[in-house]
Every structure is written in structure tokens, then in C-alpha cells.
Amino acid sequence: MRTFDVPGARTRVASAAVVGGATEFCDVRGTIEPNIGFQLKLPTRTYQGRYLQYGCGGFCGAIDDPAFPQGCGPAFGDAAVAATDDGHQSPENRFDTTWAANDQQARDDLFYRAPHALSKVSKAVIKAFYGKAPAKSYFNGCSNGGREGLLLAQRYPHDFDGIIAAAPAAYYTALIGYQAWIARNSIPNDKIFLLHSAVMKACDGVDGLVDGQIEDPRLCKFDAGSLSGQLTADEIVRVRRLYAGPSDRGVRLYPGGQPYGSEISWTFWLNPSPEFGRGFAAELADNALKHLVYPIGRPHSSLDSFSFTLSEFRRLVPETVKANSLSLDLREFRRAGGKLIIWHGADDQAIPFEGTLDYWQRLTGGRSQDWARLFVVPSMWHCGGGDTLTEFDPFHSLVSWVEGGAAPSRVIATGRDQAGNVVRTRPVFPYPLRARYVGSGSVDDAANFVAAPGFGFSDRIRWAGEDLYHRPGPVAP
Structure with a gap:
């Protein structure tokens, strides 16, 4: 066992073994004190000076096998890659939070410390x-990992040259309450399929093209009351609330609701x-309310007893503000030459995309910057999947931007x-631009779309947590 005395992140390397295969690598595993488990893969023959760190999803508790980036060609080579469990171990259940009941250090490792500590180690x-540090460092995460990406740009602006923050759980204070709230407003699955069919029939063409997807859910004006007789009165109320x-x-x-088309x-x-x-949603909310989101020693709640009100929102702030990634001050990240790509599925059922649009509006005035881009992927659910578009990966575009200076003007969604067969490709342009069909050729071929102005929505939302945007929270050394 070897020890690395990294300031603020003393580390014990438990094992290091060469693993053969298409990319031979040294598999390094260890623990950053007090309890942050990690895995680091070091290519033995093809390393090209890049480091890629992945974010952690849910409440973490397990190390996701860090994959080597593919498809970049010989010029890219293989990066060293790493991932962490964010400071606790619950590999059988990513929703488990019992570890957080009386352990503030474990909470803080999840909230903000672990990704930064891993980057240093x-x-x-x-x-x-x-024999030398990586020439360029990258971070890629979705959901809680997207929150980590924003957090790193905000609090630790020198850790990474390029960051992808996908579907970021940036609004941690309100997000747990939101999960409890939507769980309590659910309707039966058979009614969900009925509802989705009605929504798509009413709204598929509102963006100017009937193609099985709604370009922006905010264009849809469907009212569940039109299904009276098929949905009960209570179900109609619940759907309208959602x-x-x-x-x-x-x-x-919360700055958003369930998107039309996500049903x-x-x-x-x-x-x-x-x-x-x-x-x-119920699993996330119940476990967080029981053990994680209220200060230790204060009364906690549960899904059965929780009521999402202004009073409860304020009770959540003291602890969860540590996890929020809502700072609007990214000047140091910009000065360091950092590049940021934020992306979000328009039909995200877990973290409504409107919250990300609200943050983007406050951060940039809603416009692309020479250091930041936002992409909104039509029809995509949380981090992947969807009715039509199911995959979006801007990593290669980020590398080209950081190392070649070419800001991404579009990224192809699949x-x-x-x-597993590819049935559609579609260009996604930097928000607020959208893809417009040229009028001929297959609507499933990205070649038949060009950039067009957006729909002109106002993205800034008035909501209970607006004062949280100016609280970056404590910073670990």
C-alpha cells in the first residue's frame, strides 16, 4: 500500500495492477481520507496527456467503471480516466442515505469535496x-454528476480545462422537495400512455414539423381536461399540477414542471x-428526507409526512445550500481558460430543463459565450432515452474547443x-438556436436540418429560491 500526501486529500493506494485488453492500463484503486473510494485507469501504451474524470449519479455510493473515451481516432489516443463513490459505500442501492444520518463529513464529501479531492489525487x-501532470483535464457528468460539473467550475475553477455538466441537479434545495411532490401526483401507467398519445396528437406539429417529437415542450398548450371521461377528475387535477x-x-x-411529451x-x-x-422519485425523496437534507440533530421528514411548502423549503436550505451549484460568478474559470458545455434533455422527467434555462439566462443573459455553450436536446429524457432522440455526447466537441479553439456550432444527437439500431440523427445547435427542417429528405437524417432562431421564450423564472444564486457555499482546501 502506498500513501500520497496530497494537501487536504491524503490518499492510500490499496492496489495497482496491469489489466490487458484493447487498451492495456494500470488499474489503481484507493481511498482518499477519510472514506472517498476511487478508481483511476492509467493507459500503459497509448496515453496522450489527457485526464478525464466522470461524475457520480444519484446519491453515489459506488464507483462507476470509468470508460476510456472512444471514437476520437489516433490523434486523440487514450486518456487516463477516473471515478469516485463520493465518500461512502452503498453499492447495492444508489438511493441509500443511511450513511448520512450522523456523518457530516460524509455529507460534505458528497455535497462538494469528493470530485475536487479526486482531481487533485x-x-x-x-x-x-x-513523470508529469496531465496536459489537459476534463470532467463529464450528468444529473448529480452535472451538478458536480457546475460546482467544479464555480468553486474549483482551476481543476479542469473543460467541463460537461449535463441535466445538472444544481437546485439541490428544491429538487428533493420536487421529487416528493411529483411522486404524490402520479397517475396509473395505463392513463399515462393515454395521456402521452393525446399530448403528441395535439402538439407534435406545433414546432412546424410532424416528426414524433416536440422541439420545445413550452410550445404545447394541451389541457388534460380534454380527456374528461377517460381520466378521472382527480387524475386531471394531478396531471395539471405535474x-x-x-x-x-x-x-x-421549483423553476419548472414536468415537460409535455415526457409522459x-x-x-x-x-x-x-x-x-x-x-x-x-419516491425513492430519492424518501431517503433524502429521512437522512440527508436536514441538518444533523434537527427534525427530519419522510415521503409520508413531507408537504412541499414555503416553510419546508426554508427548512431545507441550511444543509442543502452546501450542495447547490448556483453561483453566477464563473469569472475565475473563464480567466483560467476553462470551457463549459451544459446540456439538458427537453423531456427530462427528473430535473425539468426549465431550471437549467433559468440558470443559463442569469449566468449569460441567454447567449452563447466564448467560454460556455448550452444545448437543449428535444424529446430526450433524463441523461438519455426518449421518444426519438436517445443519446447526446458533446465530449469530442469539448476537446476540440479546449485544444483547438473551435467552439461547437452544433452537436449531433442520435x-x-x-x-440498438440508429433510427434518427438530428443536429442540436447552441441554445437558443433550434434545428429547422429544410423541407426535403428524411426527417431522420441530420443533414436535412439547419440552424434557425429559437422560439423567443422568456427563460428567467421567479421562484422561491432566487436568493440561492449568490451563495457559492463553503470551499474545501
Whole structure:
């Protein structure tokens, strides 16, 4: 066992073994004190001076096998790659939070410390292994990993040259309450399929093209009341609530609601699933409310007892503000030459894309910058999947931007069927630009679309947590 005395992140390397295969690598595993587990893969023959760190999803607790980036060709080579469990171990259940009940250090490692600590340790190990630190460092994460990406740009602006923050759980204070709220407003799966068909029939063409997807869900004006007789009165009320988002006495408690077109994804996010026995939203909310999001020693809640009100929103702030990644001050990241790509699926059932648009509007005035881009992927669910477009990966575009200076003017999204076959490609342009059909050729071919002005929506949202944008929170050394 070897020890690395990295300032603020003393590390014990438990094992290091060469693993053969298409890319031979040294598999390094260890623990950053006190309890941050990590895996770092060091290519033995093809390393080209790049480091790629992945974010962690859900409440973490397990190390996702860090994959070598593919498809870049010989000029890219292989990067050293790493991932972490964010400071606790619960590999059998990513929703478990019992570890957080009485351990503030474990909470803080999840909230903000672990990704930063891993970046320091990985670079120290890389320097020891190859003789010099990586020339360029990248971060790529979605959901909680997207939150980590924004957090790194905001609090640790010198850690990474390029960051991808996808579907970021930036609004941690309100997001747990939002999960509880949508879980309580669910409707049966058979009604969900009925609803989705009605929504698509009413709104597929509102963007000017009937193609099985809604370019921007905010264009849709469907009212669930049109399904009276097929949905019960209570179900109609619940559906209207889901689209509108939670509020209390006229004050919005989250900057967004369930997108029109996302309904099929409710069947596992809002409703019971074979894997967990209840929907993802209920699992996330119940476990967080019981053990994680209130200060240790203060009264906690649960899904059964929680009511999402202004009062409860304020009770969540003292602890969860540490996890929010809502700072609007990224000047140091810009000065350091950092490049940021944020992307979000327009039909995200877990983290409404409107919140990301709101943050983007406040951060940049809604315009692309020489250091930042936002991409909104039509029809895509949370981090992947969807009715039509199912995959989006801007990593190669980020590398070209950081190392070649070419800001991405478009990224191709892909749609696959259940057999894995590509059935659609579509360009996604920097927001607020959108893809417009040229009028001929297949609507499933990206070549038949060009950039067009957006739909002119106002993206800034008035909501209960607006003061949180100016609280970057504590910074670990």
C-alpha cells in the first residue's frame, strides 16, 4: 500500500495492477481520507496527456467503471480516466442515505469535496506514473454528476480545462422537495400512455414539423381536461399540477414542471418499478428526507409526512445550500481558460430543463459565450432515452474547443430503437438556436436540418429560491 500526501486529500493506494485488453492500463484503486473510494485507469501504451474524470449519479455510493473515451481516432489516443463513490459505500442501492444520518463529513464529501479531492489525487498519481501532470483535464457528468460539473467550475475553477455538466441537479434545495411532490401526483401507467398519445396528437406539429417529437415542450398548450371521461377528475387535477410545477400561495417552489411529451418516462420515475418497488422519485425523496437534507440533530421528514411548502423549503436550505451549484460568478474559470458545455434533455422527467434555462439566462443573459455553450436536446429524457432522440455526447466537441479553439456550432444527437439500431440523427445547435427542417429528405437524417432562431421564450423564472444564486457555499482546501 502506498500513501500520497496530497494537501487536504491524503490518499492510500490499496492496489495497482496491469489489466490487458484493447487498451492495456494500470488499474489503481484507493481511498482518499477519510472514506472517498476511487478508481483511476492509467493507459500503459497509448496515453496522450489527457485526464478525464466522470461524475457520480444519484446519491453515489459506488464507483462507476470509468470508460476510456472512444471514437476520437489516433490523434486523440487514450486518456487516463477516473471515478469516485463520493465518500461512502452503498453499492447495492444508489438511493441509500443511511450513511448520512450522523456523518457530516460524509455529507460534505458528497455535497462538494469528493470530485475536487479526486482531481487533485488523480493528477498527483498521474505525475508519479508518467513523470508529469496531465496536459489537459476534463470532467463529464450528468444529473448529480452535472451538478458536480457546475460546482467544479464555480468553486474549483482551476481543476479542469473543460467541463460537461449535463441535466445538472444544481437546485439541490428544491429538487428533493420536487421529487416528493411529483411522486404524490402520479397517475396509473395505463392513463399515462393515454395521456402521452393525446399530448403528441395535439402538439407534435406545433414546432412546424410532424416528426414524433416536440422541439420545445413550452410550445404545447394541451389541457388534460380534454380527456374528461377517460381520466378521472382527480387524475386531471394531478396531471395539471405535474405540468405546472409546485407552488405555495402563488410562489413557485421549483423553476419548472414536468415537460409535455415526457409522459412515458413517468411510468418508472413516478410509478413503482420492478427494480425498486416504487418509483425513482419516491425513492430519492424518501431517503433524502429521512437522512440527508436536514441538518444533523434537527427534525427530519419522510415521503409520508413531507408537504412541499414555503416553510419546508426554508427548512431545507441550511444543509442543502452546501450542495447547490448556483453561483453566477464563473469569472475565475473563464480567466483560467476553462470551457463549459451544459446540456439538458427537453423531456427530462427528473430535473425539468426549465431550471437549467433559468440558470443559463442569469449566468449569460441567454447567449452563447466564448467560454460556455448550452444545448437543449428535444424529446430526450433524463441523461438519455426518449421518444426519438436517445443519446447526446458533446465530449469530442469539448476537446476540440479546449485544444483547438473551435467552439461547437452544433452537436449531433442520435436516436436508437430497442435493438440498438440508429433510427434518427438530428443536429442540436447552441441554445437558443433550434434545428429547422429544410423541407426535403428524411426527417431522420441530420443533414436535412439547419440552424434557425429559437422560439423567443422568456427563460428567467421567479421562484422561491432566487436568493440561492449568490451563495457559492463553503470551499474545501
